[in-house]
Amino acid sequence: MKSRIAILAALPREIAPLVRDWPVRTASRREGFLIAECDRAIATCAGMGSERVTRALEMAEARGPLRMILSVGYAGALRSNIKRNSLCWPAVVIEARTGEHYASGAGSGTLVTVDHVVNHEEKLHMAERWSADLVDMETAAVARLAQMRGLPFRALRVVSDEAGEVLPDLNRFTDPHGGFREVAFAGHVAMRPWLIPVVVRMGRHATRASKKMAQELQEFLERAE
Numbered sequence: 495m496k497s498r499i500a501i502l503a504a505l506p507r508e509i510a511p512l513v514r515d516w517p518v519r520t521a522s523r524r525e526g527f528l529i530a531e532c533d534r535a536i537a538t539c540a541g542m543g544s545e546r547v548t549r550a551l552e553m554a555e556a557r558g559p560l561r562m563i564l565s566v567g568y569a570g571a572l573r574s575n576i577k578r579n580s581l582c583w584p585a586v587v588i589e590a591r592t593g594e595h596y597a598s599g600a601g602s603g604t605l606v607t608v609d610h611v612v613n614h615e616e617k618l619h620m621a622e623r624w625s626a627d628l629v630d631m632e633t634a635a636v637a638r639l640a641q642m643r644g645l646p647f648r649a650l651r652v653v654s655d656e657a658g659e660v661l662p663d664l665n666r667f668t669d670p671h672g673g674f675r676e677v678a679f680a681g682h683v684a685m686r687p688w689l690i691p692v693v694v695r696m697g698r699h700a701t702r703a704s705k706k707m708a709q710e711l712q713e714f715l716e717r718a719e
Contacts, residue, residue, distance in 0.1 A: 566707060567652075572629055587649060
């Protein structure tokens with residue numbers, strides 16, 4: 495069987511535009527996962543965080559041999575010059591919990607991985623402590639898993655929120671599967687109408703970010719053929 499590229503994301507909406515027309519697709523909203531396949535790649539989502547992305551890789555491995563592991567999805571900017579919807583292939587990935595550094599196959603900039611959604615004050619601290627440009631919750635775990643398997647590793651992140659943005663506290667709406675409890679969040683926002691414009695903008699930005707990342711990923715898969 496031909497080996498393929500594993501594309502690992504946290505949430506289905508991050509890669510929805512990419513896999514919309516792929517021929518094989520399996521999803522479970524209750525269990526919080528998505529699997530989509532084409533000849534070149536297999537894309538899986540299993541929720542946010544290192545434990546869930548490990549599960550996503552296991553799902554990809556169960557579908558056949560892999561030749562590369564690619565971590566994709568949203569990231570927060572840690573520097574004011576990095577704008578929303580910017581695409582980044584980070585050259586260095588840092589696990590904040592342990593301080594471990596991982597090198598990507600190419601790219602530029604530094605991404606730091608943490609275990610929760612960070613607020614504005616934490617972003618300032620991380621930018622200074624790690625000399626980092628972006629923050630997310632999965633990429634370092636993916637880099638470690640690729641290293642353990644002796645597979646090439648790359649990361650592509652699209653900026654969903656800028657360094658100076660103040661966002662609602664999203665950590666309380668993460669479910670046991672590492673997914674996002676959209677109904678609970680909607681109820682929270684409904685009781686706080688001043689948040690509605692912020693949330694609407696977040697949704698629009700996320701949709702645009704996913705589309706831009708999908709185009710970049712499609713071109714990457716074509717070049718990697």
